[in-house]
Amino acid sequence: MGNMATQTQFHVLAIDDSLIDRKLIERLLKTSSYQVTAVDSGSKALEFLGLNGENEDEERNSSVESVSAADEDHQVGVNLIITDYCMPGMTGYDLLRKIKQSSSFKDIPVVIMSSENIPSRINRCLEDGAEEFFLKPVKLSDVNKLRPHLMKGITTKNEMQSNTNKRKGSEEIQSPDRTRPRYNELEVV
Amino acid sequence: MMSLHDNRRWKPRLLECEIPASNPKSLQISKPKKVNLRPHFLLLKFAFLPGFKYPVAKTGLPLWMLGLDADRLRADLNRLLAFLFHQGILDEQYLQLQQLQDESSPNFVSEVVNIYFHESEKLLRNLRSLLMDRDFSDYDKMGIHLNQFIGSSSSIGAKRVRNVCVAFRAASDQNNRAGCLRALELLEHEYCILKNKLHELFQIEQQRLLAAGVRYPMLN
Numbered sequence: 001m002g003n004m005a006t007q008t009q010f011h012v013l014a015i016d017d018s019l020i021d022r023k024l025i026e027r028l029l030k031t032s033s034y035q036v037t038a039v040d041s042g043s044k045a046l047e048f049l050g051l052n053g054e055n056e057d058e059e060r061n062s063s064v065e066s067v068s069a070a071d072e073d074h075q076v077g078v079n080l081i082i083t084d085y086c087m088p089g090m091t092g093y094d095l096l097r098k099i100k101q102s103s104s105f106k107d108i109p110v111v112i113m114s115s116e117n118i119p120s121r122i123n124r125c126l127e128d129g130a131e132e133f134f135l136k137p138v139k140l141s142d143v144n145k146l147r148p149h150l151m152k153g154i155t156t157k158n159e160m161q162s163n164t165n166k167r168k169g170s171e172e173i174q175s176p177d178r179t180r181p182r183y184n185e186l187e188v189v
Numbered sequence: 190m191m192s193l194h195d196n197r198r199w200k201p202r203l204l205e206c207e208i209p210a211s212n213p214k215s216l217q218i219s220k221p222k223k224v225n226l227r228p229h230f231l232l233l234k235f236a237f238l239p240g241f242k243y244p245v246a247k248t249g250l251p252l253w254m255l256g257l258d259a260d261r262l263r264a265d266l267n268r269l270l271a272f273l274f275h276q277g278i279l280d281e282q283y284l285q286l287q288q289l290q291d292e293s294s295p296n297f298v299s300e301v302v303n304i305y306f307h308e309s310e311k312l313l314r315n316l317r318s319l320l321m322d323r324d325f326s327d328y329d330k331m332g333i334h335l336n337q338f339i340g341s342s343s344s345i346g347a348k349r350v351r352n353v354c355v356a357f358r359a360a361s362d363q364n365n366r367a368g369c370l371r372a373l374e375l376l377e378h379e380y381c382i383l384k385n386k387l388h389e390l391f392q393i394e395q396q397r398l399l400a401a402g403v404r405y406p407m408l409n
Contacts, residue, residue, distance in 0.1 A: 020341045027289045137344045
């Protein structure tokens with residue numbers, strides 16, 4: 001761990017109440033060279049992220065040496081969240097909403113998995129911010145679709161970092177300028 | 190399927206449930222092939238003749254004979270897999286599991302399948318005890334068990350077991366107790382077949398690895 005300006009590996013947080021599916025998604029992600037943390041419920045996922053349903057800032061100050069992803073500068077950050085839809089207690093959809101409502105984590109891409117092909121459910125998840133919806137059983141070809149979402153995260157992160165001048169040094173990936181139009185170089189006709 | 194090595198060590202375990210002999214849909218499980226061990230014993234005799242230097246493996250069989258076993262076992266493995274796909278017992282999700290197994294995770298398939306066996310037997314016990322209860326009415330609870338069974342079966346590629354579970358769930362949704370009982374019988378039967386076949390697969394694979402390992406000892 002330590003202070004890493006750039007992560008050499010993407011870190012994916014996976015949530016599924018089924019042990020077999022957890023083993024499967026963990027293997028699929030590790031085969032694709034991702035670092036994986038797998039938990040069995042939405043509440044454990046929120047706990048890992050440092051959101052315990054209470055005031056976010058309060059949690060950030062009080063949580064100590066737990067493996068929390070709360071601060072992306074220092075601790076293990078999470079680059080993508082992939083969750084099962086049907087879970088007892090908090091569903092994957094509930095988790096999606098909580099993450100999108102959180103100021104610290106709303107930019108983390110979220111992917112939903114489900115064994116049931118229900119178009120209205122799929123559409124609702126995508127409309128409420130899920131990047132992808134995978135039908136189970138999840139295959140390697142599905143996991144390959146995650147990479148563009150993870151790469152997008154790097155670009156956004158670098159923008160935020162250069163904007164706030166938090167970093168010196170040349171280790172960060174120089175993102176292409178296409179996301180920030182520079183009008184002063186254009187001529188207005 | 191007779192093992193040329195110690196065949197007392199590994200036996201496929203059957204569940205308590207019986208495979209009904211009169212069931213017309215039951216599979217013809219192939220009888221174990223009788224292997225003629227005589228040529229091997231002859232070679233063994235040669236090996237102990239004075240002056241006759243022959244590399245003999247720990248199992249007492251000459252190395253080059255074990256090498257041949259590896260090829261034969263691989264052919265047996267492929268034949269069994271083809272059979273299982275053809276019968277719809279397994280589908281391509283099982284191949285996906287195999288693809289995920291490599292040097293960094295060499296026992297992935299058997300680990301996942303063993304978890305599946307453990308969970309499935311628990312679910313089957315729960316389903317049976319629910320239905321055996323005279324006052325049973327909690328079809329929702331049964332639905333939850335079935336959803337779990339459907340999900341796990343689908344994740345390992347157990348197609349026929351999964352399909353029976355889906356039919357079971359339909360009967361449960363209609364609160365059809367008799368239908369549920371019939372479905373449970375069929376489910377236990379299909380699960381029995383699947384478990385025996387998967388054990389057979391693992392047994393052949395284990396022997397194949399052993400034989401292949403001995404054939405090329407330098408690669409170990």
